Amino acid sequence: MIEAGEATAGRSHFSCQLCGQHHHGDMITMREMMFGTREEFDYFLCDNCCTLQIAQVPDNLAAYYAADAYYSFGEGTGEARWKSALKRICARGMIGRPEKYPMGNGPIDRIRRGAEPWIAQVEGLWRDAAVLDVGCGKGARLEALARLGFTDLSGVDPFLPATQEGTSVQGIHFFRGELTEIDGHYDLITMHHSLEHVAEPRRLLVAARERLKPGGRIFVRIPLLQDWVWRKYGANWAQIDAPRHFYLMPQAAFIDLAKSAGLDCISSGTDTLGWSLARSEAYARDIPMYNSPGQPNALPFTMSELAEYDRQAQTLNAAGEGDQGYFVLSAA
Numbered sequence: 001m002i003e004a005g006e007a008t009a010g011r012s013h014f015s016c017q018l019c020g021q022h023h024h025g026d027m028i029t030m031r032e033m034m035f036g037t038r039e040e041f042d043y044f045l046c047d048n049c050c051t052l053q054i055a056q057v058p059d060n061l062a063a064y065y066a067a068d069a070y071y072s073f074g075e076g077t078g079e080a081r082w083k084s085a086l087k088r089i090c091a092r093g094m095i096g097r098p099e100k101y102p103m104g105n106g107p108i109d110r111i112r113r114g115a116e117p118w119i120a121q122v123e124g125l126w127r128d129a130a131v132l133d134v135g136c137g138k139g140a141r142l143e144a145l146a147r148l149g150f151t152d153l154s155g156v157d158p159f160l161p162a163t164q165e166g167t168s169v170q171g172i173h174f175f176r177g178e179l180t181e182i183d184g185h186y187d188l189i190t191m192h193h194s195l196e197h198v199a200e201p202r203r204l205l206v207a208a209r210e211r212l213k214p215g216g217r218i219f220v221r222i223p224l225l226q227d228w229v230w231r232k233y234g235a236n237w238a239q240i241d242a243p244r245h246f247y248l249m250p251q252a253a254f255i256d257l258a259k260s261a262g263l264d265c266i267s268s269g270t271d272t273l274g275w276s277l278a279r280s281e282a283y284a285r286d287i288p289m290y291n292s293p294g295q296p297n298a299l300p301f302t303m304s305e306l307a308e309y310d311r312q313a314q315t316l317n318a319a320g321e322g323d324q325g326y327f328v329l330s331a332a
């Protein structure tokens with residue numbers, strides 16, 4: 001059972017926004033550490049569904065998404081062309097085949113899966129499936145799918161640069177706004193680390209279910225609040241990312257939430273990477289992700305220490321206990 005962390009900011013009454021449970025308990029102070037402002041935000045931990053959640057969503061939310069620095073809106077990796085081409089060729093044969101290609105994060109896995117390791121996990125996925133990415137940022141993930149041969153790609157993001165609206169040169173349809181404003185229906189709707197950024201995740205899941213074609217799937221990736229991560233890092237856990245992440249759920253809480261939105265969980269797993277553990281250690285040492293916009297701080301670890309974090313991540317994923325995970329959902 002997850003228990004509240006040590007850093008507390010006084011007792012308050014609150015209601016869990018996911019399960020509705022009323023509490024009288026301790027608030028936990030979280031600090032903004034991506035940009036290193038160290039501004040403080042109150043969170044609380046529901047003792048019924050064990051979801052860590054922000055007490056009050058900030059009014060001026062856009063101020064916490066500096067478009068030039070925020071990772072969803074970042075530029076490409078600058079990888080050598082031959083390497084990208086090799087990854088794409090290997091990755092194409094893996095699309096939609098979870099049995100043959102279980103999620104792994106070793107160096108070989110990363111090369112085999114190309115930039116999009118999750119594509120094997122949606123069983124039966126095919127390249128002319130109609131795919132919508134919710135919270136697509138500048139669309140780097142959709143561009144990677146286009147390079148893998150996907151032909152029917154769309155993305156929606158409320159913070160999409162206005163200049164990017166419309167159809168891109170790769171044929172990707174970009175919408176600036178919310179999922180609820182979209183009329184289309186899709187074979188696959190993806191939410192890669194976007195659900196934790198919305199105030200009403202159940203409403204978003206319902207909106208996605210309503211936009212599925214018959215037999216369609218929703219693929220969600222979110223941070224996962226695990227017992228061990230809360231005990232080890234508490235308020236320094238990098239995936240809290242205050243105040244941008246509103247809800248940090250354990251697997252069971254997410255599956256219940258999906259159920260309440262009329263969705264069944266078909267399969268799930270964890271896909272933690274070493275950076276999440278290393279970044280949490282860095283936050284514990286008071287080192288933010290960025291010094292200033294566009295200037296990421298190097299992690300204070302040697303190459304062999306970073307490799308050790310990668311090994312820890314692989315071990316956690318093999319046990320299904322990573323601090324981020326994925327879920328394949330279908331309409332109930």
Ligand SMILES: [Zn+2]
Nearest residue numbers: 016019046049
């Ligand atoms: Zn709750």
